Amino acid sequence: MSLKLADIEAAGKMIVKWGGSTYTGEESNGKMSPGWLLETQSEGLITRIDEKTSLMADATFIKMDSRKHSLDYLYVDPVMQSMTTDGGMFKGSMTEDLTESVPKFARRTLNxxxxxxxxxxxxxxxxxxxxxxxxxxxxxxxxxxxxxxxxxxxxxxxxxxxxxxxxxxxxxxxxxxxxxxxxxxxxxxxxxxxxxxxxxxxxxxxxxxxxxxxxxxxxxxxxxxxxxxxxxxxxxxxxxxxxxxxxxxxxxxxxxxxxxxxxxxxxxxxxxxxxxxxxxxxxxxxxxxxxxxxxxxxxxxxxxxxxxxxxxxxxxxxxxxxxxxxxxxxxxxxxxxxxxxxxxxIFGAVKNTSGAAVTLKPQNNETSADITIANNETNTRVPVGKYTNGDATVTVTKGKTITISASE
Incomplete structure (x- = not known):
């Protein structure tokens, strides 16, 4: 097969060998021999970005004018009450006869x-x-x-x-x-x-x-x-x-x-x-x-x-x-x-009949955070292990329901 000049030009960069198919182009001292083109490399550095933001991309952004910035909140839980008396008459005074709906305020500070x-x-x-x-x-x-x-x-x-x-x-x-x-x-x-x-x-x-x-x-x-x-x-x-x-x-x-x-x-x-x-x-x-x-x-x-x-x-x-x-x-x-x-x-379950919410604090890294169980929760799944509830120790075992009562 003959190699034409047009074929060489179309190939672009190429390697020329002298000495047969087993010739490596290098002498024993590691230098490139005449007739062997130098190695080529990419024209730019190859980069890769593996990660991108997700939650931050969706979040709320605030431009702070000083190092500390307060977020102030207003809450209200209205107390709706009847204005009529047992006899069907309207009550005379809201301030004397009814319970006020009181606003609640809170503040969180960014630093x-x-x-x-x-x-x-x-x-x-x-x-x-x-x-x-x-x-x-x-x-x-x-x-x-x-x-x-x-x-x-x-x-x-x-x-x-x-x-x-x-x-x-x-x-x-x-x-x-x-x-x-x-x-x-x-x-x-x-x-x-x-x-x-x-x-x-x-x-x-x-x-x-x-x-x-x-x-x-x-x-x-x-x-x-x-x-x-x-x-x-x-x-x-x-x-x-x-x-x-x-x-x-x-x-x-x-x-x-x-x-x-x-x-x-x-x-x-x-x-x-x-x-x-x-x-x-x-x-x-x-x-x-x-x-x-x-x-x-x-x-x-x-x-x-x-x-x-x-x-x-x-x-x-x-x-x-x-x-x-x-x-x-x-x-x-x-x-x-x-x-x-x-x-x-492995899980067990906890029932809370103590009359108030209880907080279980893990003793041996059973969970990464405390577990709060609301009052009257009957079947809260909790990982097996030992937890503290105030001064008491609560041991959760596999497949069983542990009840926390008012005495604990």
Whole structure:
């Protein structure tokens, strides 16, 4: 077969061999021999962004004018009363004969913290890398995008604790805030803030499918008057995959309760959102699922993400940095609820007849947060283990119902 000049030109870059099919083009000293073209490389650096924001992209944003920004609330629970007396006459004085509907006020404060990420690029590198001078703006754009996902992770997993991971110890993030909501015992406070913590969704539970457990979570969320019409389910890619597997099985009617439209899923009409931050738990937290109206989560920025680069003569290179100052919180906690995701958790049940809500505090990390059980709850599923209820110890065992009475 003859090789024409047109064929060579159409092939573009090519390798020329001398010495037969086994010739490698290199001499014993590793140098390229005449007649062998040098290796080629891509014309630019190949980049990849694995993560994107999800909850933060849907949340409420507030521009803060100072480092502290207060959110003030007004609540009212009207007392509707009859104006007639037993004899059918109108009551004479509202202030003397009726109970006033009193307004209630509350305040939550955002307290912005400064964060920074920086990188140093030597001047010599800009002359030698394949991107040349184009490297710096490309790298800064990547750095800014990755900082966005890191901010979301900090906002979710931070805990005001000196033992936290670097960058995660300045304040309480969303899960730590919800743990405090779950620890409330005052009935009025629970009514205003919700439960915060649902409990456990066990992917290996033999008695209930994942979909059934999430449906119970949705029902609980609606019962605490969470905004179910605006709610979304934020979960990991693995959990979403497990739900798709369940929904594909038609032995039960669960497939009819999970609407699958291409890659979009909804359960009980609540859309499912894959959240990269739940794929990669940080700061010692385990995998979780969040059910919320995303607008109930608020991010306050004293200043938004700023990118800058300066040439440092004494270092012969460019110093690039990303700066921002922010805090995050909850506008209405009752519109947010989370659950732990476990695999193979064993459950018992707790019945509360004590006359008031009780809080079970795990002694051996049975759950990531305290479990609050409302009065007259007859069958609350609780992971097996030991919990404290005030000064008493409550031991939950497999398949049995433990009753907490007024004497405990």
């Amino acid at each position: 912005a913290r400064p964060y920074v990420a920086y990188s140093f690029t030597p001047k010599q590198f800009l002359k030698e890398n394949v991107e040349k001078e184009g490297f710096l703006p490309k790298f800064e754009a990547m750095l800014a995008e990755k900082c966005g996902t890191k901010v979301e992770s900090i906002a979710i997993y931070s805990r005001d604790d000196s033992g936290s991971e670097a960058g995660y110890g300045d304040y309480d993030g969303l899960f730590a805030q919800l743990e405090k909501v779950a620890a409330l015992t005052d009935e009025d406070e629970i009514a205003q803030n919700g439960r915060g913590y649902y409990g456990v969704v066990d992917t290996a539970d033999a008695d209930a499918t994942i979909v059934e457990q999430i449906m119970n979570m949705i029902t609980t969320f609606a019962a605490q008057k969470g905004k179910i019409a605006n709610a979304k389910l934020y979960m990991s890619t693995m959990l979403k995959g497990s739900i798709l597997v369940e929904a594909s099985r038609r032995e039960t009617d669960l497939g009819d309760k999970v609407l699958v439209n291409g890659t979009d899923i909804s359960i009980f009409g609540v859309p499912v959102v894959e959240a990269d931050f739940l794929n990669n738990p940080a700061n010692g937290f385990n995998e979780k699922i969040i059910l919320c109206d995303p607008k109930a989560v608020v991010f306050g920025f004293l200043w938004e993400m700023e990118s800058e680069s300066t040439y440092e003569h004494n270092m012969k290179g460019y110093l690039s940095s990303i700066d921002l100052e922010f805090d995050n919180g909850m506008i209405h906690p009752k519109d947010i609820m989370y659950a732990d995701i476990t695999n193979g958790q």
